[in-house]
Amino acid sequence: MKWFLLFEIVYLITILVVVFRVLYDTRSGVKALAYILLIILVPFLGMFFYFFFGINYRKRKLYxxxxxxxxxxxxxxxxxxxxxxxxxxxxxxxxxxxxxxxxxxxxxxxxxxxxxxxxxxxxxxxxxxxxxxxxxxxxxxxxxxxxxxxxxxxxxxxxxxxxxxxxxxxxxxxxxxxxxxxxxxxxxxxxxxxxxxxxxxxxxxxxxxxxxxxxxxxxxxxxxxxxxxxxxxxxxxxxxxxxxxxxxxxxxxxxxxxxxxxxxxxxxxxxxxxxxxxxxxxxxxxxxxxxxxxxxxxxxxxxxxxxxxPSGPDSKLPVIFYSLLEAIGSAKKQVLITSPYFIPGESLMDALLIAAKSGITIKLLIPGKSDSRIVNSAARSYYKELLRHGVKIFEYKKGFVHSKVMIIDDSLSVVGSANMDYRSFDLNFEVNAMLYSKTLTQQLQQAFNNDLKQSSEINPMDWINRPKYIHLYEKVVGLFAPIF
Missing domain, CATH: 3.30.870.10 (Endonuclease Chain A)
Structure with missing residues (x-):
């Protein structure tokens, strides 16, 4: 009995130490919450995931x-x-x-x-x-x-x-x-x-x-x-x-x-x-x-x-992430986004919802079929909120869309390696090109419009009326999206 009590005490202390480490080491509150929930619900698996994927060494010896x-x-x-x-x-x-x-x-x-x-x-x-x-x-x-x-x-x-x-x-x-x-x-x-x-x-x-x-x-x-x-x-x-x-x-x-x-x-x-x-x-x-x-x-x-x-673990700031937020905030007419992996997080979601409520046309193009079913479900967990605020969402059907493109109005566009997800914003070394050109923006918009012809638009009412267990599954997956 004493050994069991000792084990429980050590076990509890271990969880508390790991939770403290998550809070201290993880810049994103949403990401920290995802890890803490996983650690509390499935302790051994949660700690494995955190120590394997989540530890942020980037401000120490690593770089x-x-x-x-x-x-x-x-x-x-x-x-x-x-x-x-x-x-x-x-x-x-x-x-x-x-x-x-x-x-x-x-x-x-x-x-x-x-x-x-x-x-x-x-x-x-x-x-x-x-x-x-x-x-x-x-x-x-x-x-x-x-x-x-x-x-x-x-x-x-x-x-x-x-x-x-x-x-x-x-x-x-x-x-x-x-x-x-x-x-x-x-x-x-x-x-x-x-x-x-x-x-x-x-x-x-x-x-x-x-x-x-x-x-x-x-x-x-x-x-x-x-x-x-x-x-x-x-x-x-x-x-x-x-x-x-x-x-x-x-x-x-x-x-x-x-x-x-x-x-x-x-x-x-x-x-x-x-x-x-x-x-x-x-x-x-x-x-x-x-x-x-x-x-x-x-x-x-x-x-x-x-x-x-450029952006990466060696950057003082998440340059690409903040540049996308600034670009969306500068929009006057439209924001067109193509991303194969869409796990935007709170800040980017807020930027898109504010723009949509301000009367700006927001169109989002993502794959209808992804190379990761879990990531695809995580992306879909954001659809309901976006659709409620007037964002138009299209799923590409011809094949797999891997482009990372954003178009703002008629004179700014972004092309690069960064997806709209936590891994690109917070973990990977990425690089984008910011194009301040009406000619290039027009060409990219033409390509975007051609891609829409190979896509199907999500109907808001049909999406909301899907079976509740599908919504629940996507919400659960979306809850842990920051650690994917």
């Missing part, structure tokens, strides 16, 4: 070295490109309603607003990969790739063969891949690249003895920089499944969005790559003007203004 090295590199680059960005800010091309947004991104990440960019919209892998291969083939100085998912398949091998060809021609080639997202690459694939002159680096390599530390904070970015002049950014990883021109390889239509950028916006993507590379690679890169060829840029300022918004 202290990266933060310091990033700051040193940043100071060198800052003096090199900052003067150029000043003329863009004062050029008169930026609409007044976007001043606060650009200032926030600049002040919180030091990412400058850039002009003189030529941006090409790439829809799906069948448009992206030919452009990427062509850019790699024409590289003269260096090629930098950074991917979350890179598959050892036809698409991945075609790009790898081109990288090897360029490395053998004397071009600097660096290939960085997330060790979790690209776990299927295999050692033979990496060895082939290295033996042919390509430098490789796994981002934050997963090790069994440090699995708790390393599983959460993954590099979800998709960045390619060619010669410091051309870059690619968006949601498309390297895999056969991202292209729809070979049904034998992929029977699921995959809808995604990417950008090809030529111009000074490439400089900040280059800076991000250098910081990430120096964090995880043995062979560190040194700052060089060849990586930031300002002299090659034309003097004329165009109306395609681009600002890169």
């Amino acid at each position: 202290s070295r990266k933060i310091v090295e990033d700051e040193i590199l940043h100071q060198r680059i800052l003096s090199h490109i900052w003067n150029y960005s000043e003329q863009v800010i004062h050029s008169g091309l930026l609409s007044a309603e976007h001043f606060n947004l650009t200032r926030f991104i600049r002040n919180s990440s030091t990412s400058p607003l850039t002009g003189n960019n030529a941006v090409k919209l790439l829809l799906n892998g069948e448009e992206k990969f030919p452009e990427l291969l062509n850019a790699i083939e024409n590289a003269k100085s260096h090629i930098h790739l950074e991917y979350y998912i890179y598959e050892n398949d036809d698409t991945g091998n075609a790009i790898a063969d081109m990288l090897i060809k360029k490395a053998q021609q004397g071009v600097e080639v660096r290939f960085m891949y997330d060790d979790f997202g690209s776990h299927n690459l295999g050692r033979d694939f990496i060895r082939k690249l290295e033996e042919n002159g390509v430098e490789t680096a796994p981002f934050y390599k997963i090790k069994w003895y440090a699995l708790v530390n390393r599983l959460n904070y993954r590099n979800h970015r998709k960045i390619i920089v060619i010669d410091g002049e051309k870059s690619f950014i968006g949601g498309i990883n390297v895999s056969d499944k991202y292209r729809n021109d070979n049904p034998a390889k992929n029977d699921l239509y995959w809808r995604d969005t990417h950008l090809m950028i030529e111009g000074p916006a490439t400089f900040y993507l280059q800076y991000i790559f250098l910081c990430d590379w120096n964090f995880c690679a043995r062979n560190k890169m040194q700052f060089g003007v060849n990586y930031f060829p300002i002299d090659s840029q034309k003097a004329k300022i165009t109306d395609e203004l681009v600002q890169i918004a």
Whole structure:
């Protein structure tokens, strides 16, 4: 009996200590509540989930070295490109309603607003990969790739063969891949690249003895920089499944969005790559003007203004999350959102509901069928409240929509790697491009409208009148959504 009493006391103390740790360590109140409920209801499972997925090491040892090295590199680059960005800010091309947004991104990440960019919209892998291969083939100085998912398949091998060809021609080639997202690459694939002159680096390599530390904070970015002049950014990883021109390889239509950028916006993507590379690679890169060829840029300022918004566990603020809130708050007419994973949390929900009640048209496009049934149900737990406030919700039916796009009115749009969920906002390394351009916004809205033709709109009354047990299931799943 005494042993049982002792066990109960130790058990209770353990739960209290873990609950205190959750409250102390978790910035999001909703997320903390989800973990506490799970720990109380299913103690052992809850504690396992928290210690495996929830511990926030990011303000301690985990990225202290990266933060310091990033700051040193940043100071060198800052003096090199900052003067150029000043003329863009004062050029008169930026609409007044976007001043606060650009200032926030600049002040919180030091990412400058850039002009003189030529941006090409790439829809799906069948448009992206030919452009990427062509850019790699024409590289003269260096090629930098950074991917979350890179598959050892036809698409991945075609790009790898081109990288090897360029490395053998004397071009600097660096290939960085997330060790979790690209776990299927295999050692033979990496060895082939290295033996042919390509430098490789796994981002934050997963090790069994440090699995708790390393599983959460993954590099979800998709960045390619060619010669410091051309870059690619968006949601498309390297895999056969991202292209729809070979049904034998992929029977699921995959809808995604990417950008090809030529111009000074490439400089900040280059800076991000250098910081990430120096964090995880043995062979560190040194700052060089060849990586930031300002002299090659034309003097004329165009109306395609681009600002890169990065975010990650090493950020002082969740830059991407706050930039989306600011963008929604600046809307006057419409907010159009496409996201494959939609777990917005209280702040983003409030921003959308306030905008909808202010008479702004809000349209949300998410997958009708997701690659995660639980995440899909969690997303649907938010539908009722959104529909009640006039938000129009569409589910994509043609295949799987993986685009991460937001359109504000007719002059601001966002394309990048970040989903609208806690993992992208709080855990992963992400990067978005803020496009202050009527031309690009119009193109993205055209693509959005075309996607709506392949979607079905949720009828508010039909949705509310579904069986109560379905609503209950979605609510329960949604309650624990912050820990997915």
